[in-house]
Amino acid sequence: MGDHLELLFGVVLMAIPVFGISSCSFDRGIALYRFCNLTTVPQVPNSTERLLLSFNYIRTVTSTSFPFLEQLQLLELGTQFTPFTIDKEAFRNLPNLRILDLGKSQIHFLHPDAFQGLPHLFELRLFFCGLSDAVVKDGYFRNLESLTRLDLSKNRIRSLHLHPSFRELNSLKSIDFSFNQISVVCEDELKPLQGKTLSFFSLATNNLYSRVSVDWGKCMNPFRNISLETLDVSDNGWTVDITENFSNAISGSQIFSLVLDHHIMGSGFGFHNIKNPDQNTFAGLARSSLVRLDLSHGFIFSLNFRLFETLKELKLLNLAHNKINKIVEGAFYGLDSLQVLNLSYNLLGELYNSNFNGLPKVRYIDLQNNHIGIIQDQTFKLLENLYTLDLRDNALKTIYFIPSIPNIFLGGNKLVTLPNINLTSDFIQLSENRLENLADLYFLLQVPHLQILILNQNRLSSCSQRHTPAQNLSLEQLFLGENMLQLAWETGFCWDIFKGLSHLQVLFLNSNYLNFLPPGVFSDLIALRELYLGSNRLMVLSPGDLPANLKILDVSRNQLLSPDPSLFASLSAVDITNNNFFCECELSAFINWLNQTNVTLLGSPKDIYCMLPEAVSGVSLYSVSMEGCDEEEALQSLKFSLFVFFTVMLMLFLMTVLIVTKFRGFCFLCYKRAQRLVFKDHRQGLEADTYKYDAYLCFSSKDFEWVQNALLKCLDVQYSDQNRFSLCFEERDFVPGENHIINIQDAIWSSRKIVCLVSRHFLQDGWCLEAFSYAQGRCLSDLNSVLIMVVVGSLSQYQLMKHQPIRGFMQNRQYLRWPEDLQDVDWFLNKLSQQILKKEKEKKRDNSVALQTVTTNS
Template sequence: MAAEVHSTKTRLCLCVFGVLLSMIPATFSLSCNVPDLPCLCEGPTQGSGDHIEYHRITCFLTGEWNVTIGVIPLTRSLILSCSHGGNGTEEPADLKEDLFHKFAGVLQNLTMRRCKIGNLPTEIFTDLILLQRLLLTSVDLNGERLSAIGGIKKNASVKLYSNKLHSLNSDSFGNYFSNVSSLDLYSNSVQEIGNGTFAMFPSLRKLFLGNNTISVVKEGAFSGLQRLSELNVRGNPSMFDGSWCLFKNVPFLTTLDVSFTGLTNATQFNCAPLVHLRRLLIHDNNLTKLDGSVFALMPNITFIDVSNNDLEYIHSSAFHGGLNGLNHVDMSGNHLRDFPILAFESTPNIKSINISYNYLRVIKKGTFSGQASLQTIDLSFNRLHTIDMFGFVALDNLTMIDLRHNNFAIFPENVVWPFDIQPPHIPIKTFLQGNNFNCGCHWMFYIRRGEFKDTYPFFILSDNSTWTCKAPSPVANKPMMTLPLEDFWCPYYNDEACRRGSCECYSRDVDEANVFFCNNNTMHSLPNFPANTFMFECDGCLIDDQVTLQVGAFQASARLTFLVLQDIGLERILPGALQEFPNLQQLDVSYNVLNTFSDDIITNLTHLHTVDLSNNRVNSLSSNTFATNLNLTTVKLHSNNLKTLEDGVFNSTTYLEVLTLHNNPFVCNCSLFWLKQWLQSHLDVVPQLYDVKCYVNSSNPDLYPIIQVADLDFGCYNPDVLTVQEYNAVIVTSTLTLLFLMVGAVTFRHRRAIRVILYTRYGFHVLHDDDDDDVVLDNVRWEYDAYIAYSDEDIQFVLENIIPILEDDDNLRYKLCVRHRDFPPGGCIATTIVTSLEASRRSIVLISRSFLQDEWRLLEFKTAHQRVLKDKRNKNLILVFLEDLTKDEMDDDMRYYVTANAYLSTTDRLFRENLLYEMPRRPLGEIHGDVDER
């Protein structure tokens, strides 16, 4: 019996394995003939039988991997990965000398990850004559077990990431002369490098020692590396503590990376000639200065990165000394407040200079001068506010200047003028986003008006659509290039109040009209501004209250358009006080103590569109207050003492868009009933509508939203307002509307049942998808109309309910695939399930507890579900629940499907109709003309 169970389980595993194998891309094979070892083989590339050779094999080692490696097929690239150190334990494994002997004439790449190695024999790699790449990462190597590396004979790359190397010396890599060309010891714990450590690698061209803790480097550490071209020691923060001239034994270096090493001075770079050096990376250190000719012993240098240091000083000759090949310099992220002039006069081929993220304030005359090859200058994220004349000059090939996020108040005109450029010329992209632009004065107005590009076609202001104004205050944070031309103002100092600093004064570019902002209690009385004043704003500007505004308070000005008199203690505005400003458009007298606002204060101000009387003590307004102000769009009356408003006060405000009335102590009586009606017809005009409240009667201290107060409570309601006929019409209309809504609600709630009945009983299709039901004549994959998946315990339900509905009906005879009846004897169950499902137009899955406990039945559901996901057609899968089940009893796929899709229940009295509704419209037999005649 046990043997039979084992045979059944084996058969199940092989069948499922076959199904999974069919889903894997053809470029991979799982039949690597590696017993008891999970491997993934890519290829093969050549050979056959026992001599097959794979392109790459990846094996996941969990047991006695040091023994089983010998059974892995031949491969060019072998990747061995261990999950628990290897050898089935956490203990390291001693490798055998002939462990990789069988791969001698084939293996080119060998990788071992997290496989803890004990003994590493010296001769283990000597037979791998084709080995080009060796990667041993996290294998617990230490400095006493590296002699095998010296035995590599091929010109190979060796990477020993994340091991336990602490110190290296002349004995670490054995006594062989290796042909290793690249050695990477990144991310170990190396603290000391002794004399002659790398003497066994005369062919070494690249050496990586980054991310260690190197603090001691002996004088002969790099001796013998006459071919070394790239040295990387980044990420060793104590490497240069009291060290000697480290690089004197590596004269052929072309790339040197000493970033993140705690370097505090640059003497290392002029203590020995590095005449072949091209790239020098010294970023992210602690350098505070660059002395004169510091790079003079690197005459062929092309790239210097000294970014993210603490540089405060650069000598004017730091880049002198015949650096004819220097192309790129990065000094970003330092503390430079000044930059020397003519610093690059000895670098004729310089192309890119980056001094971003410093503290520069001024570009002095001659700073960037005569560099004919210079293409880009990055000065972003500094504190620049000035560029001197000839700060940029004779830069014939310049294509980009980045001045973003500095402190320029206006466009730095000296970026433009010094250039003696004759067209045609490559356009110079200039970036200035994030500066503190004052959107006024002639340059900004000139740019906004679009004339800049016509006069200077060789300049492109690439990001001017993002420029925002920081001043003047009324336009702060507004985009400059969409700001109206009349909002561009220059500082103005021709008035006494402006000269004293009592007011912020501007003159408008477009027409030289004056704009004045006076705030913060700086004056004893309102000033007399010039007649061409366009805007006057006083927000709490008076030391003493201005109780009355009378005629002659200001000099008459036909230009005055905006007048703001906030918080100056106004109690009265006399008639005629504003009549000398016939073009006034905005009047703001908020936050004062006005009790009245008479009819004749704003009479004949026909251009007025905004009046702000909020936060005063106004207690009434007559019906003629706004009678002559036909263009009003905004009226603010909130936070006053208004108890009533005369009927008709807003009759002339045809264009009113905003009316604020909240925070007033209105009394809802018959004289205010008109306001409720007006509010009902202007709901979109009144913000905070439900804060417009009133007292309903004197005995109730509570306030109620006017719009919600009953008409009867206003005390003037007429019961005859509606005629009997109108009343009856309202009743009939309301009844019909309610009946229509009830019918619609019932129809919506039972919409599926209605569609099912219309389809199954009358053949009428409503939103029924037939896109795969009629076009099947040429589709050879269909054998069945439906596949029935069910538990053995539910076979009786299939025989008594499913088959009679779908196969025995005289009108619709569907062809079903039933396991007990239609599966071929002796076949692989998994394969038969997959092929039968693929040959069926629908999959009907009968769910019960016994179904959920049967692994074969779950395979049927998962295969049907995968088909739905592949074809993106939910209708292909029909779930039928034979009993009530909770979602906790289902697996994740079924729970997800039931949550997102409809399913059938046998307890539904329309179960038969619902099942037929989910089936194809026409059975296969009807389409192919082979319906049985009974």
């Protein structure tokens, strides 16, 4: 425990910031002299605790260079810009020094007694100093009884014949020999370390055993009687044979963690000249009590049969960043204790039921960034202790194989829809997929025990029917940012998506193109504390839109003009930056609130500015003046009197307008009923002529169900005796087997009028566009307008004008638009009936007879 505290103390000393202290000065125990062009050690106060002298030109340090600094704990002398000499007992006046940093200085001369007189030194940094073998052979570290960490990396050490004094370093825990030139390490070289337990020993990046032939019979076990928590022998160019020989040589040595990353084991993709590891490669580690093995960043292509069977105590296996494409059945047999398996960043394409057999205790499997597109349904279901499965950034199109586990990561795949499977999870991540239908969201909200659901960066935009809201009492965080909920909500469906989420605390709805919030959409979110609505198109927020207990609100990057300050009164923090504030008198109350509120305003104040009017565009709301708005308040009493007067005078008129506007559909029905009574229900008859049909309805077959319910049942005589028109349409009246063009021509020339129902499906149907062109041809032939165009759905002018036949019609004619409000449908059908009944005049007078466009606000 004491050793760990010493290490922690060293880290804390280096982590304490020195910002705020000017260079070449002393402040609160810190002497900062970096980049001060010093050639000698400066005189500093006796109370100095940290002395930072790196990046200077100090050439020599002797026993008299430092004054007596009893409280000094950290000395930084690294990175001198000139060759460096350290003389005998150079640091003897620093009796309580804990950390000595000489790294990245070219030490020209280092006296063997340079570090004498430092009984409390626990960390010595000598990396990148150009030191040779002598530093470990000649007893430079004698009497450093507290030394815990020794960094000798990036030097020129070729041999590790340690001086016997290493045996006396009872506190030594960490030694770093990485990035040297050590080609061989044998048993006799590390004898002074026998009997010790080291937390870290690194021989990485030395070309160890890879450039020379080793007689292991003579070299024997370099780590005999040495216990190592972590042994790092990575990046030494080890093949399968070298790894096998080394494993056999160190057999019996206690090694808790072995780091073998950046190796060259494995054939890689498309090669066969280098072996993949086999059953014998790690057999020598059977008695080492190995718990962690890192084999990442290599070229392993195939995990062969019983590859790790001797590693009975292994708990973590890292195989990331290899070229693994094949897992042989039984590859993991013997790993009875394994808990973490990392197979990320490999070349796996398919997973089979037998791939993970032999892993009874595995809890975490990382398979992200492979090419997995197919997984058999039983692949993970027998892993009873599996807690987390990470399948991000693969090519999955379905998830039938997913077991009920607490944490599931499936982001960055190709999921278009979710199957109806039994699923129980605490955390589900599905961001960056291709989910469109909100039915999948309703399904996920019903997953038992779900606490966090992440669906960012999908395509949620469709809601074609009503769903049963979830009663999820466990969900706490829901991420729906960067979707297209506006398209779903503007259909009038799925406004109840958040019903029953009474424990939800955090909700992200940013970047969803929202220009309105459905009434009561957040009414059930009684526990919601954080709501993120940034980067939408909201222009207005009403007091009833937000949950009562909300504390943090983000409405940045919207289009708010004059927000009501009472909306934010109960919040603790709000982000209102980058909105379209309209800086007129209506905003004065908000500006006054802005300057007086105790609510924390997130974001930069410079991003709260006026957008309109142009005179103050870009001016901060903190700087804009509302002078003159008081005069308007003085007129309020007069305005109120006038308001009362005109209110009384116009009450009847306003009520009439309100009734007609609100209940225009009902009023229209009453009008038609009265008309039939007055005229004794005489229907307007059709003039006798040579036409077989009153009208030909041209529409996409994908719209048939809607056309049948909306038009045919209300107009066609074969659907009801109450209807007046004999209509022609493809599904019923076209001659089976006849050429489709001939059917279209017959329908057009046999009908008094042609009604084209232009929808999204119509624009994608070549036959429909062809029929539209033929109808225009008849218009030219008859010199009258027999074509009636009805636009169905939210098609823009641009989408319509992209098609040549429709563009030509729209440039000379007006068209009808199907109403979005249901109460306008009867009025519209009456209008359409009049157009069908209307007797067309000749072309020369056609310009005076135009169809009146029916908008959604009619």
